[in-house]
Amino acid sequence: MVTTQTAHRYKGKRNRLDKPELLAPAGNLEKLKFAVHYGADAVYIGGQKYGLRSGADNFSFAEMKEGVEFAKQYGAKVFVATNIYAHNEDVSGLEDYLRELENAGIAAIIAADPIIIETAQRVAPKLEVHLSTQQSTMNWQAVQFWKEEGLPRVVLAREASLEEIEQIKAHVDVEIEAFIHGAMCSSFSGRCVLSNHFTDRDSNRGGCCQSCRWKYDIYEDDIQMVGMEADQFTMGSKDLCMLEHIPDLIDVGVDSFKIEGRMKSLHYVATVVNAYRQAIDSYMADPENYELKQVWQDDIQKAANRPLNTGFFYDTPGAEDHIYEPEDKAAPYDFAGVVVSYDEASGTAVIQQRNHFKPGQEVEFFGPNGTFFKQTVEAIADTDGNVLDAARHPLQHVVIRTESPVKPMDMMRKRVR
Structure with missing residues (x-):
């Protein structure tokens, strides 16, 4: 991860070592x-x-x-x-x-x-x-x-x-x-009140419209500044x-x-x-x-x-x-599914679909108990055993083979870029 400020250790006194x-x-x-x-x-x-x-x-x-x-x-x-x-x-x-x-x-x-x-x-x-x-x-x-x-x-x-x-x-x-x-x-x-003025939505009563994330043009005396026509910016x-x-x-x-x-x-x-x-x-x-x-x-x-x-x-x-520039907000992975159950004998998991995925796609499993691995999706079936060309319906339960054991509430995500 790259941060814009230099990664350095704070030089102050160590106060305590209690778990936060x-x-x-x-x-x-x-x-x-x-x-x-x-x-x-x-x-x-x-x-x-x-x-x-x-x-x-x-x-x-x-x-x-x-x-x-x-x-x-x-x-x-x-x-x-x-x-x-x-x-x-x-x-x-x-x-x-x-x-x-x-x-x-x-x-x-x-x-x-x-x-x-x-x-x-x-x-x-x-x-x-x-x-x-x-x-x-x-x-x-x-x-x-x-x-x-x-x-x-x-x-x-x-x-x-x-x-x-x-x-x-x-x-x-x-x-x-x-x-x-x-x-x-x-x-x-x-302390921002831009939302109040622009949309009559009170930031301090739960209505912030995140106006700082909008795109703006620069004007001076009602005249758009030269060269800024295509250069909208945010704050x-x-x-x-x-x-x-x-x-x-x-x-x-x-x-x-x-x-x-x-x-x-x-x-x-x-x-x-x-x-x-x-x-x-x-x-x-x-x-x-x-x-x-x-x-x-x-x-x-x-x-x-x-x-x-x-x-x-x-x-x-x-x-x-x-x-200031238009921002690319897309994370490189999409949330694809949640593990509902895992059958150790067959090595298959029931997945609750959260985003479209299909055979041939690389997915990644992760969880709080050390689960972490990547694999390519092979066959997909519904819970009645019917073969599917994709998991395309939100919250649908589908069955896939996993290359390692998984646990309920483990997550599956897919790379999108």
């Missing part, structure tokens, strides 16, 4: 289950109110309860984002909503608005309250303030550096959560990736490694979680002899939507850390 939490996004119940199965210690989701991803599927209370029960089997937790800045009309029903979260077994909410924080502490005391990154917290005095308000965890602004995190941990005994992978905001995180930031720098994040004391992406695909969530899980576990098992493996970096690229960099952790991003 790996926190994954889950836009729906299926993504929650795969995130946990692929190694997340906790997942964050959105309910049907008070969250900043109104475009995600989001969870009913019944789905939350099912998700909590599934996570418990793995020793994992479920958090709910209630991170809007509320207007007067948003407050009605807040108390009942927070009580329902508590009753569903949710471990914590992620909140920015003081009224949501105070209400949760008052009516749902079993819910931990984690301060959202929407508060743009970057200094230890502010972190100390929120600790004194009873919050055990602060999600720092994406603009915080490793040096600033180290200073915060030196001054305040509080859990620090930091984004370590995913989309970045081209403005100061959480979007490159995506964050700290896979190469796991030791630095652990050394400075980040307690929770947060992956962005409740709107991302099932394949993206499983792939990214799997890569970070392996890197974290490998480092914690033998810090002195830790080596970043190329296979982890390659896997990230198989799910990456944009060019990657290290955000604000080492340096302030410059012009080279934004995307």
